[in-house]
Amino acid sequence: MAKNLLVIFIIILNVSCGKLSRNEPTVKKPNIILFLADDQGWGDLSSSGNNNLSTPNIDALKTNGATFNNFYVQPVCSPTRAEILTGRYFTRTGVYETSSGGERINMNETTIAEILKKADYHTAAFGKWHNGMQPPYHPNSKGFDEYYGFASGHWGNYFSPMLEHNGALVKGNGFLVDDLTDKGLEFIENNKAKPFFLYLPYNTPHSPMQVPDEFWNKMKNKSLNFLSDANDDEDLQFTKAALAMVENIDYNVGRITDKIKKLNLEDKTIIIYLSDNGPNTYRWNGNMKGKKGSVDEGGVRTPFYIQWTKHIPKGLELNEIAGGIDILPTLCGLLSIPYSTEFPVDGEDLSALLLGNKFESKDRFLFNHWNGKTSVRSQKYRLDNENRLYDITLDRAQKNDISNEYPNLANKLL
Structure with a gap:
């Protein structure tokens, strides 16, 4: 009897300490792969409902993982990248432009790569950096052991161009996205x-x-079934080229995920996919208002898929608002890695949402800013840069201004 009581006591103790918790990660240091597309709109995926193209490998991350239906980045490249890397609004990090030095993250900002490096992760970045071209702003100075790609914001040739590898000039090998993926597979x-x-x-x-x-x-x-509903005439050749490029991205995402499966690392790897801003031209984007450069929904909403098999439930759809600033604290939450930064992180740790644990929702706001224009998104509403108010849950296209009906709410957001 005493032996049975001892066993029961040990079980209770283990449960109370979380040792038998169904939702506690069993892999303490999973690998992390973060895909970031450049100028791909929310609507540029078949998983968003666009049958103009087919993106089965990216779609599989949504099917086999979780998606945030209301995930926001900034309207252009450098600001979004700064927020993803630091967990802080870009306006705090020293970034104010996309060139001429305005794209650089301040030296005393802490990046997710630096945090993970301290946790004994090997780190690499292969692609477009766009947050500073020379040390101490270069990827190798910001926590990445290895870097291959181009550090500026724009590159004029995607076929075997001149690139850099850890600061040394090298010649690329074939189509750039394929080449970057080759380096990823080797890593x-x-x-x-x-x-x-x-x-x-x-x-x-x-x-x-x-x-x-x-x-x-x-x-x-190909005949396109889904077209932009903007007043501007859509450049169909440009749209087709963009969609072809996204299908190439999908092919390369598949190469990476196939490698992870082949090495039996799927259960030990967190995979994230998102884009850095809205589409670079008017094309189908779920009828949202705006494109790249705009602080409206179409300029800042991105697909966000995160897969961690056997840890994050398959097909989980989350409607809570989230943003690029949340990636750093959420990854640290998933990994149970404590971190300290010189400046406060603006993002929230949303790992509990992903793991099915208790999560207390907050009355939260996300801010978008570019070129003198600012908008704010709450869980339900967006106040645009001209102080017009929209219920995004009913009016994603931002056609019905309700600021006169809800002046107190508009003033609160203002």
């Missing part, structure tokens, strides 16, 4: 036995509109 292979953080900030579908023939030939004569 995974070399680090399969230890925790790694692989950041893949791809450079497409940003211009120049260059894509391998095999992807363009599938798209060039």
Whole structure:
């Protein structure tokens, strides 16, 4: 009897300490792969309902993981990248432009790569950096052991261009996104036995509109069923090129996920996919208002998929608002890694939402800013840069200004 009581006591003690918690991660240091597309709109995926293209590998991350239906980044490249790396609004980090030094993150900001490096992760970034071209702003100075790609915001040629590898000039090998993925595959292979953080900030579908023939030939004569509803005339050739480039991204995402499966690392790897801003031209984007450069929904809403098999429930859809500033604290929450930064992090740790644990929702606001224009998003509403108020849960296209009906709410957001 005493022995049975002892067993019961041990079980109770273990449960109370969380040792048998169903939702506690069993992998303490999972690998992390972060895909970031460049100028891809929310609507540029078949998982968003666009049958103009097919993106099965990216869609699979949504099917096999979780999606935030209301995830926001900034209207242009450098600001979003700064927020993802630091967990702080870009206006606090020293970033104010996309060139001429205004894209640089201040030296005393802490990046997710630096945090993970201290936690014994091997870190690499392959692609478009756009947060400072020289040390101490360079990726190798901001926590990344290895860097391959181009550090500026724009590159004029995507076929075997001149690039850099850890500061040394090198010549690329073939189509740039394929080449970056090759480096990612090599990095995974070399680090399969230890925790790694692989950041893949791809450079497409940003211009120049260059894509391998095999992807363009599938798209060039295709009839498009989903078109922009903006007043501006849609450039169908540009749209087709952008969609072909996204299908190439999907092909490369598949190469990475196939590698993870082949190495039996799927349960030990967190995979994230998102874009850095809205589409770079008017094309179908779920009828949202605005495109790249706009602080409206269409300029700042991005798909956000996160997969961690056997940890994050399959097909989980979350409607809570979230943003690029949340990636750093949420990853640290998923990994149970404590971190300290010189300046306060603006983002929230949303790991409890992803793991199905108790989460207390807050009356939260997310801010978007660019080119002198600012908008604010609450869980239900957006106040735009001209102080017009929209109920986004009913009016994602921002057609019905309700500021006169709810003046107190508009003033609160203002």
